[in-house]
Structures are given as structure tokens and as C-alpha cells.
Amino acid sequence: MRNARAARLFVLVTVAGILAPAARLDAQVTTSTLFGIVRDTSGAVVPGANVIATHEGTGLARTSVTDVGGEFTLTALPPGAYTLRIELTGFKTSTRRGLSLGPGQTSRQTFEIEIGAIEESINVQAVSPLIETASSKQVATHTSDQMSVQVFAADRRGAHPNHDRRRRLDRRRA
Secondary structure, eight states, X not given: OHHHHHHHHHHHHHHHHHHHHHHHHGGGOOOEEEEXXXXXXXXXXXXXXXXXXXXXXXXXXXXXXXXTTSEEEEEEEOSEEEEEEEEOTTBOEEEEEEEEEOTTOEEEEEEEEOBOOTTOEEEEOOOOOOOOOSOOOOOOOOOHHHHHHHHHHHHHTTOOTTHHHHHXXXXXXX
């Protein structure tokens, strides 16, 4: 009986130890991922295109090359607005500005480039907001001002986590 109880406790602690760290990993994601596919004007995929994503605030540039299916992946992108440039010999350079990525966001986009001379360039200025299609999670961003207001409001209502503990300590001292 005692060995069975110890074995159950061991299994429970082991399973909790394995699952607990995995549950916390989602909350710690602060970067974004951009999946993309590059096509020409006829809809055919474009392999071998250079894709350069430049963070508009910091100037950080990340590069990728499209594979045989015309797809590319840019991971660990800090949140913010990006300018995406796609280049390939024999095609016009395509530039898309204002591509906004939030923390923990995974986005999938399709990009189109036109056949033309190397010195020709196409600039896309206004971009609709990205809709995350690679996963179905909800992400909210709060500023430090919003967080301090929420903590202050919780403390004023008596909902602070240490409120009951403080009340008990005050009673003991009295």
C-alpha cells in the first residue's frame, strides 16, 4: 500500500515536471515569424529570390532565399514595422513598407514580383494589417502605463495578492 502510494506520487510529480515548463513557454515568446511565398504575375512560384526584411525602427535586416516552392521563412523577428524587399535577376525589385508584426505573431503572406529589368522597382506603400493565419491564438499587448494602472486599481479594491496576508499580519501585531 505504501509503495503504491509512493509510486503514484512519483508518477504525478514526474508528469507535472515535464508538462509545467512546456506550458510556460508560450507566454515567453516576444518575437515574430513571417512565412511567405513569392509568385510572379502569372501565379508561378519564384525560387531563388532574395528576401530582405528590415526593421523600420532599428534598421535590423534579416535575409532569406525562397526555396524551390517559392517559400521563405523569417524567424525571431523583433516586433515592429518592417520593409520587405524581394530581389531576383530578371525581375523588378518589389518593396513593401509598413509590414507590422506583433510579439508572438506568426503570419503567412503572399508576395508578387513582376518580370522586368533589374533597375526597375515597384514600391507598395499602404499595406492592410496582417491577419495571423498560421495559428489561432490571441495576443494582447499592454504598455507599462496600462499595467501600472491595472495593478494600482487591483490594490485599491483589496484584490492585491498580498492583501489578505497583510490583514492577517496587522491583526497579529494588534
